[in-house]
Amino acid sequence: MRALCGAIITAGALIGLGLTALGIGTRYTKEYALTEKGEPTIMHLSMMDRPLLFILVFLTAAAIVGLGIAFMGLAYHHARREREHAWEREQSAVQKRTAV
Numbered sequence: 588m589r590a591l592c593g594a595i596i597t598a599g600a601l602i603g604l605g606l607t608a609l610g611i612g613t614r615y616t617k618e619y620a621l622t623e624k625g626e627p628t629i630m631h632l633s634m635m636d637r638p639l640l641f642i643l644v645f646l647t648a649a650a651i652v653g654l655g656i657a658f659m660g661l662a663y664h665h666a667r668r669e670r671e672h673a674w675e676r677e678q679s680a681v682q683k684r685t686a687v
Contacts, residue, residue, distance in 0.1 A: 589660025596653030603646045611639055 615630050622628055632640060 590657050590664060591660075593653050593655070593657030593660050597650055597657060598653075600646045600650035600653055603642070604650065607639065607642050607646060611635070611643070614639065 614636070632643075635643075
């Protein structure tokens with residue numbers, strides 16, 4: 588269940604990052620396209636609007652956290668299954684009887 592929750596968080600963050608990329612592209616396509624000399628400009632993060640920068644950082648952090656939850660959830664799930672399998676093998680093993 589942890590892995591599924593992490594995957595859902597990651598999927599939501601990646602969808603949000605895609606929409607943010609569209610928003611950034613729409614916002615900065617025409618404003619800073621060319622300089623006075625006709626050369627293309629490079630948009631740095633320090634030149635972006637604060638709300639777009641906040642959303643970009645927040646969704647990137649959410650994607651990283653979601654991936655971490657998903658991978659740790661999968662690792663815990665596999666470790667738990669291995670313990671359960673070892674316990675089942677131990678219970679089903681032939682037990683030696685002690686003669687009295």
